[in-house]
Structure formats: C-alpha cells, structure tokens
Amino acid sequence: MRLAAERIDWRVHGHRLLDDVSLAVAPGETFGLVGPNGSGKTTLLRVLAGLRKPRTGRVLVNDASMYAMRQRDIARTIAFVEQQAETLDRIVVREAVALGRTPFLSALQPWSEQDDAIVDQALDNVGMAHLADRLWHTLSGGERQRVHIARALAQQPRILLLDEPTNHLDIRHQLSILSLVRQLSVTVVIALHDLNQAMECDRIGVMDGGRLVDVGSPSQVLTAERLHHTFGVHVDFLEDPHDQRRIMRFRNAL
Known part of the structure; x- marks a missing residue:
C-alpha cells in the first residue's frame, strides 16, 4: 500500500517542527528516516499515523486522503510503534498484544480463535511467547519494546510505522527485529538512530531542522x-x- 505526504507543515506555539515535507513510499518498500535528535522524525511519523493533523498539507493512503478515512479504518491499515508507550493498567503481555485486534472487533465480530492465533503468532515473532502471562509492569524496557512491536503485528497492518524500534534492545534482539521487519510484506517507514542499520533500508530520507533534506538509496544519501x-x-x-x-x-x- 502506498503512503505519501504532501507539503506537510506542523507547528507548536509558533515553532515549526515540520517544514514543507513531501515524500512518497511505494507499496512494500522499507523507507528509513534518519536525522539528528529534534530533526522532526517522530513528529513526521505521528502525522503519517494520523495522530496529528498538519497545519497545511495532507497524507495520502493509496492516493486517497487520510482525513476522509474513519479512525477505525486507519487503525486497520496503519500500525505505529512509538518510542515510549506506557500503561498503568495491570495487564499481562498477551492482553497488551491483543489490543492490536481492537479495530477488527465489534458486536457482530467478537473475539474468535483466529484472533487467538494472530496474537500467538505475533508473540512468537518477537520472541515473547514464553512471557505471555507476565504482568506488563514487571518487564524490562527491551521486553516492553518487543511487546509493542507484537501488538503492531497483531493489527496485521498494510503500513507499519516504527519510531526507533531497536531502542532498549540488546544487539541480538535488534538484529532479530530488523530482520523480521525486512521480511514483512508491508510498507514500512522506520526511524533509526543507528546509521549502519539504516543501510539495510530500500531508501532513506534525511531530516534536518524539520525539513526532509535528502532522499535516495542509502549509498546515494549517506555520503x-x-x-x-x-x-x-x-x-x-x-x-x-x-x-x-x-x-x-x-x-x-x-
């Protein structure tokens, strides 16, 4: 599924965080976002996820405006893994991952064995099946990050947005998660701090001062x-x- 942003501008208290940002990500492409801290990567991802509506510009999903879509339909299409997403609820890991199925449930479509199977697969994909019954608040930072990714996978999105998903992970799990992301048959936009990891993306966009200053293959951009x-x-x-x-x-x- 194609994802595009056209001339996105986002300001907070008069401070411009995104300045005339345009990009297009092809179906099935893994697009990396890199840039210094405060360059606008997280803000852009939140706009692409539909969590922020820009001052000007628009986001397109398969050439249709995101702002004409219902929130439920956006949630069925796009999953977003944020850097920090916490909960005070006393829930176990399986329940946290099961939240990814929420957009697909209704009075006419209650929880089913298929939903159980999807949650099981998501937990297995991130190596957290053995901790399915652990309470959320007892997990380490890296374990919580893997649960966030599992929740996103349980949404079965066609577009996956990830904001520095390898933060807090040890090197083994960093490599495992990045390998999993590359194998998914979905459109991916991933913000990365590690520039060597970004070399594995199909294309890279460089953010600097709220602007997208360069786009191209890793070898073209990371000069x-x-x-x-x-x-x-x-x-x-x-x-x-x-x-x-x-x-x-x-x-x-x-």
Whole structure:
C-alpha cells in the first residue's frame, strides 16, 4: 500500500517542527528516516499515523486522503510503534498484544480463535511467547519494546510505522527485529538512530531542522559530505569481509 505526504507543515506555539515535507513510499518498500535528535522524525511519523493533523498539507493512503478515512479504518491499515508507550493498567503481555485486534472487533465480530492465533503468532515473532502471562509492569524496557512491536503485528497492518524500534534492545534482539521487519510484506517507514542499520533500508530520507533534506538509496544519501553537514561527524567507509556490505565508522568532526 502506498503512503505519501504532501507539503506537510506542523507547528507548536509558533515553532515549526515540520517544514514543507513531501515524500512518497511505494507499496512494500522499507523507507528509513534518519536525522539528528529534534530533526522532526517522530513528529513526521505521528502525522503519517494520523495522530496529528498538519497545519497545511495532507497524507495520502493509496492516493486517497487520510482525513476522509474513519479512525477505525486507519487503525486497520496503519500500525505505529512509538518510542515510549506506557500503561498503568495491570495487564499481562498477551492482553497488551491483543489490543492490536481492537479495530477488527465489534458486536457482530467478537473475539474468535483466529484472533487467538494472530496474537500467538505475533508473540512468537518477537520472541515473547514464553512471557505471555507476565504482568506488563514487571518487564524490562527491551521486553516492553518487543511487546509493542507484537501488538503492531497483531493489527496485521498494510503500513507499519516504527519510531526507533531497536531502542532498549540488546544487539541480538535488534538484529532479530530488523530482520523480521525486512521480511514483512508491508510498507514500512522506520526511524533509526543507528546509521549502519539504516543501510539495510530500500531508501532513506534525511531530516534536518524539520525539513526532509535528502532522499535516495542509502549509498546515494549517506555520503561523507551529508554525514558531516547534517550529523557533524567524519566517516570512514569499510567493507564487511563476510558479505562485502559497506560499514561506516564514525569520528568526531570537532
């Protein structure tokens, strides 16, 4: 499913957080968002998820305006994994993941064995099936992040938005989650802090000061000039001896 933003502008108390941002993500594409802290990545994802309506511009889902869609239909189409999403409710892991099925339930379509199977699969995909009966508040930060991703998977979205999903995860689970995301047959927009991880995306957009300043393949965008100008670092490009992929080693530009 295609996702696009056209000339998005978002301000808070007169401060412009997004400035004339336009992008188009093709069906099935994994699009990475990178940029310094405060560059607008999270704000853009929240606009794309339908959680914020921009001052000007619009979001299109398969060329139709998101603002003409019912919230229930948006929730059936788009899943969003935020950096921080907490709850004070005393719920167990399975119940947290089951919330992903909410947009599909109604008086005429109550919970079914199929919903159970979808939740089970989502838990298994993120390696949390063995903790299905654990209380939410007893989980570590990394475990909670994996539950958030499982909840999104339980929505069976056609578009998946992730805001730095590998935060709080150890390296094994970082690699596992990113591998899972790449295997999904959905459109993905993922904000990443680790630029080497961003190299695995189909395309990358660079945010800086609320603007989308560059878009293209990782090799086109993550150049020495761009990294110095936007991130203030020098970079050495190395080659992985196992698969010949490009790896970046960073040095302080100061």
